[in-house]
């Protein structure tokens with residue numbers, strides 16, 4: 001009897017939620033473009049324009065992400081849309097940004113920069129207000145910008161999106177509203193290399209769906225691809241002296257880090273992507289040189305032809321899709337204080353362990369596990385330091401791709417074997433060293449895809465964080 005009642009209640013709720021969406025929104029996507037500018041102590045938003053895109057690909061029932069009500073609560077920033085008449089929140093999602101990373105670099109202490117960004121939300125039927133919020137040190141949100149948006153106004157560009165490159169369905173399993181729509185963009189392939197791009201898409205998505213939790217949730221994903229032809233193969237590599245005018249302007253050496261691959265051409269990327277419904281973006285580069293990047297709720301990038309490309313693809317998607325932090329701490333980064341001292345990071349897979357009793361993944365820790373959890377950090381650091389030194393030498397000598405790949409294979413064999421010998425390998429605890437901090441931050445497991453290139457699995461904490469995002473997009 002109880003089961004029957006519960007089923008009847010559930011049945012009644014589904015159309016109600018759909019009706020609630022239809023009452024407020026048109027079913028299409030509205031994009032707000034703006035410039036995010038400032039330096040280490042100033043932060044400004046300069047609105048650019050509004051753009052009407054196609055079908056809304058996200059959930060129609062999970063529209064307001066709020067950790068207080070069981071939402072994800074990931075991201076350094078949050079975008080909120082409110083009803084202009086009564087301030088009811090209609091849509092909210094967390095995100096991180098290039099600006100948010102850049103403001104923690106040394107350059108931000110001496111100069112201003114501006115980055116073009118976009119927020120996408122379901123097109124409302126009535127005027128709304130838009131709000132940008134940023135994390136305070138206690139992880140609560142502080143609004144730092146707001147503006148009015150009338151979707152019926154002449155300031156919304158409603159012209160058709162320009163067709164370029166063609167949308168290629170890779171594996172489309174169902175309705176965008178209840179699937180994770182993954183869109184893969186290609187940069188640096190010429191028109192004659194389209195089949196090469198498609199081979200790379202199939203190879204790398206196969207690697208992703210061989211990794212949990214993506215493996216068991218394969219049926220929840222639609223995959224599409226778009227490739228706008230480039231004039232010549234490859235992408236911009238400033239340290240190699242190569243500059244190429246590719247459609248998405250993907251480039252190495254972001255923040256002057258050789259292997260950090262980003263694009264600063266947000267408008268070009270958004271206009272190309274707007275041809276297809278999408279919840280998540282990955283931009284592939286036609287290059288063998290090792291590199292990639294991933295920023296939460298923005299996109300991931302990956303060098304498609306580097307030897308560890310499958311690893312890079314999955315790791316960077318862990319950042320952009322799962323909101324995961326890097327668990328490593330010794331590699332060279334540009335950030336001076338990515339997580340301020342004395343604060344708890346928002347990312348679900350690293351912690352400052354300020355209060356071990358309140359560890360955010362404590363339900364996954366076996367009773368009796370010490371916190372912090374012991375491991376031979378000194379032994380690992382000695383090995384890693386020697387590797388970092390050789391890597392720096394290879395960079396200084398502009399070593400070729402084969403030499404760099406051989407070095408990565410070597411460290412994978414020695415470092416992976418050393419970590420696998422740890423007595424608490426495979427268990428969940430709080431292991432010191434994470435998030436670019438050797439002392440102050442802790443990670444959930446000895447090894448994980450977010451820590452080294454050794455494993456083929458995420459640690460249980462990362463796996464759960466990713467699955468929560470899948471759940472949110474498929475309800």
Ligand SMILES: [Zn+2]
Nearest residue numbers: 448450459462
């Ligand atoms: Zn992990």
